[in-house]
Amino acid sequence: MPESNLADAVKKNMKYRLAIFDMDGTILDTLRDLADTMNHALQVNGFPVRALDEIRQFVGNGIGKLVERAVPDGTSEAEIKAVRQDFDKYYKEHCADTTCPYDGIPQLLSDLKANGCRVAVVSNKADYGVQELCERYFDGVFDAAVGERQGIARKPSPDSVNEVLKLLNCSKEESVYIGDSDVDIDTAKNAGMDCIVVGWGFRDREFLFSKGAETYVTKPEEIFRIIAGSAKTASANQ
Numbered sequence: 001m002p003e004s005n006l007a008d009a010v011k012k013n014m015k016y017r018l019a020i021f022d023m024d025g026t027i028l029d030t031l032r033d034l035a036d037t038m039n040h041a042l043q044v045n046g047f048p049v050r051a052l053d054e055i056r057q058f059v060g061n062g063i064g065k066l067v068e069r070a071v072p073d074g075t076s077e078a079e080i081k082a083v084r085q086d087f088d089k090y091y092k093e094h095c096a097d098t099t100c101p102y103d104g105i106p107q108l109l110s111d112l113k114a115n116g117c118r119v120a121v122v123s124n125k126a127d128y129g130v131q132e133l134c135e136r137y138f139d140g141v142f143d144a145a146v147g148e149r150q151g152i153a154r155k156p157s158p159d160s161v162n163e164v165l166k167l168l169n170c171s172k173e174e175s176v177y178i179g180d181s182d183v184d185i186d187t188a189k190n191a192g193m194d195c196i197v198v199g200w201g202f203r204d205r206e207f208l209f210s211k212g213a214e215t216y217v218t219k220p221e222e223i224f225r226i227i228a229g230s231a232k233t234a235s236a237n238q
Contacts, residue, residue, distance in 0.1 A: 014117055015228065018168060022179035024060075024202070026179050027138075028133060029102055032099075033094060033095055036097070037090050042083065048072070058070055060183045067087060108221065117227055131147065161193065175193055175194075176226075177196070179196075180208075182208070198216075
């Protein structure tokens with residue numbers, strides 16, 4: 001089949017019209033900047049810092065939960081608020097110090113869009129961070145991006161996903177959610193959507209399968225094959 005006809009055939013047979021991506025641990029490796037910011041906020045408030053692997057386990061439910069998990073037990077609400085304020089102030093200036101896209105993600109997004117699949121971001125990261133990082137690393141790529149903001153409940157609530165579906169006039173049946181954590185698995189379930197779980201993020205394979213992962217990938221190109229309807233996926237027993 002000529003290359004142009006093959007491309008047309010792929011577009012016609014795409015399994016999904018919209019791919020919604022989590023941000024941290026899925027399209028961007030943000031862990032070091034999150035850890036450095038968290039430890040800065042802890043230090044300036046007189047609290048002990050946390051190890052990188054501790055921060056890895058704390059992320060996923062938004063900055064508020066990250067701060068609550070990072071401060072010592074018994075920390076007062078006023079002190080937690082102060083740490084959160086220092087986190088936000090520092091992260092606005094340092095959210096991209098070491099952050100970078102995972103290998104293969106820019107090409108994946110390009111391939112999806114070239115084949116008629118729209119792309120979006122839904123994250124529990126503060127909306128200012130989502131918008132800043134999308135502009136810095138994926139300028140003009142995403143059709144919609146929604147971070148933590150007032151009026152929209154955080155994941156695993158489906159509210160942010162539903163907001164994207166509404167903005168882009170897509171149904172849940174023709175969309176897929178892609179993430180790296182149990183929060184993402186639950187988000188897709190709560191939204192009534194299919195889910196692809198990636199293995200390069202902040203949670204390990206065994207944990208993800210224990211939390212209900214069904215479609216699991218280890219390389220970004222596998223996501224394209226799934227969305228194009230031409231791939232087999234890993235199971236918990238493989």
